[in-house]
Every structure is written in structure tokens, then in C-alpha cells.
Amino acid sequence: MxxxxxxxxxxxxxxxxxxxxxxxxxxxxxxxxxxxxxxxxxxxxxxxxxxxxxxxxxxxxxxxxxxxxxxxxxxxxxxxxxxxxxxxxxxxxxxxxxxxxxxxxxxxxxxxxxxxxxxxxxxxxxxxxxxxxxxxxxxxxxxxxxxxxxxxxxxxxxxxxxxxxxxxxxxxxxxxxxxxxxxxxxxxxxxxxxxxxxxxxxxxxxxxxxxxxxxxxxxxxxxxxPANLFVAEFIGSPAMNLVEATIEGGLARFGEYSLPVDGRAGLGSYEGRKVALGIRPEDFEDAALSDAPAGSRLPVTVDLREDMGSEIFLHFSVSAPHVATEEVRDAVETEEALAALENPAGTPFVGRVGRESRAREGDRIEVAVDTRMLHFFDLETSASISK
Ligand SMILES: Nc1ncnc2c1ncn2[C@@H]1O[C@H](COP(=O)(O)OP(=O)(O)O)[C@@H](O)[C@H]1O
Ligand SMILES: [Mg+2]
Missing domain, CATH: 3.40.50.300 (P-loop containing nucleotide triphosphate hydrolases)
Structure with a gap:
């Protein structure tokens, strides 16, 4: 051998x-x-x-x-x-x-x-x-x-x-x-x-x-x-949620939302710049099941609830641009996901939440984000921005 x-x-x-x-x-x-x-x-x-x-x-x-x-x-x-x-x-x-x-x-x-x-x-x-x-x-x-x-x-x-x-x-x-x-x-x-x-x-x-x-x-x-946007998008199912965000005063801002990014030294040189923000589906929770601090909660409208038995997938839309770089496109596996990258209305997100979640389609709820698990990538090089 x-x-x-x-x-x-x-x-x-x-x-x-x-x-x-x-x-x-x-x-x-x-x-x-x-x-x-x-x-x-x-x-x-x-x-x-x-x-x-x-x-x-x-x-x-x-x-x-x-x-x-x-x-x-x-x-x-x-x-x-x-x-x-x-x-x-x-x-x-x-x-x-x-x-x-x-x-x-x-x-x-x-x-x-x-x-x-x-x-x-x-x-x-x-x-x-x-x-x-x-x-x-x-x-x-x-x-x-x-x-x-x-x-x-x-x-x-x-x-x-x-x-x-x-x-x-x-x-x-x-x-x-x-x-x-x-x-x-x-x-x-x-x-x-x-x-x-x-x-x-x-x-x-x-x-x-x-x-x-x-x-x-x-x-x-x-x-x-994941070392870059390609690996981030390719590995994991459902895929990592990716959206454009701006780094401003210790926050990542995207659409109507902002999440704290304190303590991420790697983001220092990105102040005022756009980056790709990545959130794995399981790093969301139905806020009703979580004691997460107010700063890490996002109000969303549930578009679709998929009950998987052991967990629930909640789909919602974020009104911020997709990350649709060539790397991401190459990694996308389905025609639907590729088509979604063209949708100007917003970026579809999936959260994997606990099976106790009562959230239904059309409900306005809050989802909590585990902000320690956020991923950031440079939009030009596609490389992961270190912590
Ligand atoms: N004999 C060959 N002559 C010319 N191009 C080839 C040949 N074999 C494979 N390719 C090309 O090389 C690239 C890599 O192919 P391949 O190694 O088969 O990829 P994979 O196994 O990952 O699908 C593709 O663009 C394919 O079309
Ligand atoms: Mg082959």
C-alpha cells in the first residue's frame, strides 16, 4: 500500500x-x-x-x-x-x-x-x-x-x-x-x-x-x-443562503436587515464595502423557540413551510441582491436554483428550524440567527474572509 x-x-x-x-x-x-x-x-x-x-x-x-x-x-x-x-x-x-x-x-x-x-x-x-x-x-x-x-x-x-x-x-x-x-x-x-x-x-x-x-x-x-464561494455553494443541502451585504459600523447590512459582526477582525478592511454573506440553513431558528438576543432576530414572511418530520424548512425572501458570481453559478445544482438567481424581487432563503415551530405559510414571524456562524466572502476573489 x-x-x-x-x-x-x-x-x-x-x-x-x-x-x-x-x-x-x-x-x-x-x-x-x-x-x-x-x-x-x-x-x-x-x-x-x-x-x-x-x-x-x-x-x-x-x-x-x-x-x-x-x-x-x-x-x-x-x-x-x-x-x-x-x-x-x-x-x-x-x-x-x-x-x-x-x-x-x-x-x-x-x-x-x-x-x-x-x-x-x-x-x-x-x-x-x-x-x-x-x-x-x-x-x-x-x-x-x-x-x-x-x-x-x-x-x-x-x-x-x-x-x-x-x-x-x-x-x-x-x-x-x-x-x-x-x-x-x-x-x-x-x-x-x-x-x-x-x-x-x-x-x-x-x-x-x-x-x-x-x-x-x-x-x-x-x-x-469553505475556502471560497464555490465550495460554500456546492457543499451542503439545502445550500448555504448567500446574499450581498455591506459592512458598516460592526454590522452586516442586507435589505432591511442588519446583523452584528463584532469581533471579526478579518472584516476590518471591508468597512463600507460589499461582501457576500453566507448563512447555513441550520443557523436559523424560529425565534419563538429561541432565546437569541434582539439584535440577531429578523422579521420575515414565511413563503413556504416544508415539514420534514425531524425538522421544518421555512422558506422566506430577503430583499437584497443575490450573490450570482460565476463561482456560485457553477456550483448551483438545479435549474430552479439557477433560475432563482435571476429573480430581481429578492433572494430566497431557507431556514431549518425545530419541529415544534408553529410558523405557517403567510405568517409574519421572527427568525433568530446564530451570528457566530456567519460566513463572509470577498465578492471579487470569491475567497473566504477569515475570522
Ligand atoms: N479525450 C478527450 N478529448 C478532449 N476533451 C476531453 C476528453 N476527455 C475529457 N475531455 C474534456 O475535459 C474536461 C474534463 O472532463 P472529465 O475529466 O471527463 O470531467 P469529469 O469526470 O469531472 O466530468 C471536459 O471539458 C471534457 O469535455
Ligand atoms: Mg467523469
Missing amino acids: ANIALESVSKVYPDGTRAVHDLDLEIEDGELAVFVGPSGCGKTSALRMIAGLEEITDGTIKVGDRVVNDLPPKDRDIAMIFQNYALYPHMSSFDNMAFALKMRGHDRSEIKRRVDDAARVLGLVDVLKKKPRTLSGGQRQRVAMGRAIVREPQAFLMDEPLSNLDAKLRVQMRAEIARIQRDLSVTTIYVTHDQSEAMTLGDRVAVMRKGELQQLASPQELYRE
Whole structure:
């Protein structure tokens, strides 16, 4: 097993497409790292360069202490698991997993040991004699993983391996992959466009946009301290509420509202200037359920109440401009959210409040804000403004 290091790695395709730009990161030995970002941001290109399936335009890739830039895929000792796995239909699960080992001339007892070990980890012991068509979708996926596992590679690379499965099976297999990876502790890079998958799976998550790394951090850190507006908007569901605000005399003013920002030294140089203010939905509470001070309460009109059972989403509108920079647009995931960025009437907000909230559609209520949790970003650079 080994760590994987990328040093200033770039990929420019022959047609001039710059798919990956100056990627610098290190995945530790045994770590499960996730690459996440919108379609086209360069995840697959990055993975294929690590696997050796795509030439590197610039930079260095190391596996362990070996530079692998010029090694063919088969000599890199890395197993890649794709979304479209093809099992041999006429072979049993055992033979499907054993195939590559036989081709490599391993002896029978060694093959049996490795396949049995993999089957135990994967929960396939009872279906080793079965052919693919008699297996469930999840079992087939696990056999495909088994074929990679039996090679006992230095690292696994997985490119959206679950995207062909239905939602329920996907969540189940996600948990399986996390468990298997922990059991084997093989360095793994997992690629997905789904931020919730990234957050639940990764020890660390690398967020990419347009071929560039935005932030590499633990899920908690990405969520609590997004490095820029792209990460802030992309990570978290419902997304962070973002609005333009002006910093004035220790207050962030937006629309008819103002919130105290005392003690945020980083905002010192922004006096009188516009910034992006971000508030996570859960940092709101129905003021009727809160003893928050008057200064952190905002009167709002409830546009929509969504009862989620364990909590309630209250939607309301803030009459201040959207933060609709290119970074934010790139991170927005739905057409509705993109359309909302064009709405001149105001900026839609979502608050996640306690399930005891009695607020109904059309009610004029107060919401309390946990002002310690406010996020601020520079509108020009998009970077987070430090505390
Ligand atoms: N073989 C190729 N030739 C030219 N452009 C490519 C090729 N493969 C991918 N691209 C382009 O490179 C960019 C990154 O693609 P990709 O790595 O597949 O992103 P992702 O996996 O994040 O969706 C995209 O603009 C894509 O169209
Ligand atoms: Mg891809």
C-alpha cells in the first residue's frame, strides 16, 4: 500500500481542452479520498492520469516513492473500478474474480486464498458458484469490486462506480464501500459528482472546479470553513443562503436587515464595502423557540413551510441582491436554483428550524440567527474572509 502524490499535474487534450490545471495534492496511505465537482471539472481525467490510462501533460505523479509518469497502467499496481463493469456472463462469481490472477499465472492455492478472502470481506461467500445473471445488482457490483481486490493492489481508483444503481442500492453500496475500504485500508480515490456521497464517504474530500482544486479537507472542515464561494455553494443541502451585504459600523447590512459582526477582525478592511454573506440553513431558528438576543432576530414572511418530520424548512425572501458570481453559478445544482438567481424581487432563503415551530405559510414571524456562524466572502476573489 502507498500514498499517492500529484505535483503540479496538468492535462491538456490534443484539441486544446484544459481538463486539469496545476493539481497539487497528496492522498495518504490507507486514506479514502473523494474527488467531487460538477460534470466536466476534470475528475475522470485526473483519475485516468493516476491510473496511467491518460498521458500527463505536465507535472509528476508518485505512488509510494516511485514516480509513475512513464509507467504503463499494468506496472502501476493500481486497480480501477468503473461505473460500467462487465462480468463474464458464463463464469461463476469465483471464476470472475479469479480470472485476472489465473492470467497472471498465480498458483491455484494462492488464487483460492485471495478469492476466499475477498469474498469474505464482500459478503459473497454464499454466491461464489453462481453466475452473474442469478445475482442481484448489488452482488454483481461487489463481484466487480472483488476482481480488483484480489489483485491486492497498492491503491483503488473508483470512477462514479455506483451511478448506474438505483437510489436505495446506491446508499447501501456506499456504506459497503466505506466498510470494505476500512477493512482493507487500501489507499482509495473515489470520484463522484454527488456532494452528499462525497461527504458521507471521504476521509478527505477534494473539491474541483474547471480543472482546479478548490479545497482539500475533511467533510467537517469543508462544511464549516469553505475556502471560497464555490465550495460554500456546492457543499451542503439545502445550500448555504448567500446574499450581498455591506459592512458598516460592526454590522452586516442586507435589505432591511442588519446583523452584528463584532469581533471579526478579518472584516476590518471591508468597512463600507460589499461582501457576500453566507448563512447555513441550520443557523436559523424560529425565534419563538429561541432565546437569541434582539439584535440577531429578523422579521420575515414565511413563503413556504416544508415539514420534514425531524425538522421544518421555512422558506422566506430577503430583499437584497443575490450573490450570482460565476463561482456560485457553477456550483448551483438545479435549474430552479439557477433560475432563482435571476429573480430581481429578492433572494430566497431557507431556514431549518425545530419541529415544534408553529410558523405557517403567510405568517409574519421572527427568525433568530446564530451570528457566530456567519460566513463572509470577498465578492471579487470569491475567497473566504477569515475570522
Ligand atoms: N479525450 C478527450 N478529448 C478532449 N476533451 C476531453 C476528453 N476527455 C475529457 N475531455 C474534456 O475535459 C474536461 C474534463 O472532463 P472529465 O475529466 O471527463 O470531467 P469529469 O469526470 O469531472 O466530468 C471536459 O471539458 C471534457 O469535455
Ligand atoms: Mg467523469
